[in-house]
Amino acid sequence: MTPAISDQLGVLAQQREQLDVERRRIQKAYCLAVLDHITAKVRHACPEAAYVGVAYNGTTRDVDLLGVLGEQTSPLSGLPWLWESSDEEHPLAEIAADIEADVQTALKPYDSPAWATIRANRASDGNLWLVELPPVDRAARIAQLVRESHPQATAVVVDGRGVGGRVIEVVEGVDEDGAPIRLRPRWTGECDDVLNRLVAQIFAIPDLADRHLVHAQDRYRHRWWSGTRDLAWVMPLPPAE
Incomplete structure (x- = not known):
């Protein structure tokens, strides 16, 4: 096999893999x-x-x-x-x-x-x-569930790895220096399952992901977990009604 054909095969294999992911x-x-x-x-x-x-x-x-x-x-x-x-x-x-x-x-x-x-x-x-059956407004339902345990929550931080959607922190406003106040979630395991499922659905639907997810800093470091979370996203919560 000539180098040109080998290079073309490699390019096409990569393109096929990218198309399959999409x-x-x-x-x-x-x-x-x-x-x-x-x-x-x-x-x-x-x-x-x-x-x-x-x-x-x-x-x-x-x-x-x-x-x-x-x-x-x-x-x-x-x-x-x-x-x-x-x-x-x-x-x-x-x-x-x-x-x-x-x-x-x-x-x-x-x-x-x-x-x-x-x-x-x-x-x-x-x-x-x-x-x-999914809620009419997934973001509103997520906000409702989060605020049952964190009434002052303004956002959640989610890990986009794997299937996407694991909630790893709750944000409750900012401190005196303007830095986000990040807290460990304190809801039940059952609530955690529901939240992660709903956030994963937001990840999976492009329109919802674009509307509700904001990429965190490039090298987001979780304070309780070892290593970094390169795929961390912030999801601002809708205002409480």
């Missing part, structure tokens, strides 16, 4: 866009909707729509069924095929971020999986 990034954004699309349609017909219930076949990877559920009304109660697919009189019955198809599309790639929205309904003996 394709996967766009695919992840598309999966979340599909989930947002069907969420809007579901909530238009049923504003209290919080989850889509499906049966999932791990071998064929097929999804069967079972219905739509709401939030728990008390810590001891189960999730209430707002509509079951056998009910053909409910307005959601008109878009049942769309719901099932969109959930199937959102979950088709193995690395789809939509998988992070799914959990098994342990209160059910059957094959019932819950697809959590």
Whole structure:
């Protein structure tokens, strides 16, 4: 093989790898866009909707729509069924095929971020999986959750490595010298999971990432973790209402 052909092969291999990375990034954004699309349609017909219930076949990877559920009304109660697919009189019955198809599309790639929205309904003996519908405004929901533990929070610092989205610090204004007051998060593990999932979705959707994430300094050093975080981003929180 001549040097010229070898160089061309190397360039094309690099370009192919870059295109594949971009394709996967766009695919992840598309999966979340599909989930947002069907969420809007579901909530238009049923504003209290919080989850889509499906049966999932791990071998064929097929999804069967079972219905739509709401939030728990008390810590001891189960999730209430707002509509079951056998009910053909409910307005959601008109878009049942769309719901099932969109959930199937959102979950088709193995690395789809939509998988992070799914959990098994342990209160059910059957094959019932819950697809959590995303909030209308992810940034507002993040701010709400953060301020439940840090009422004075003005921003969060997130680590963009890997899948993106881990919250590593909370910013509560600035000190007398104008430097950000950075604190260790003090919320529960469950809250941390929800926050990281929502921030990861913001990373995955280009429009939201551009709107809500600001790159931190080039060599951001975390005060509690060893090493540096080259991919640290600051997410200013919307003002409290």
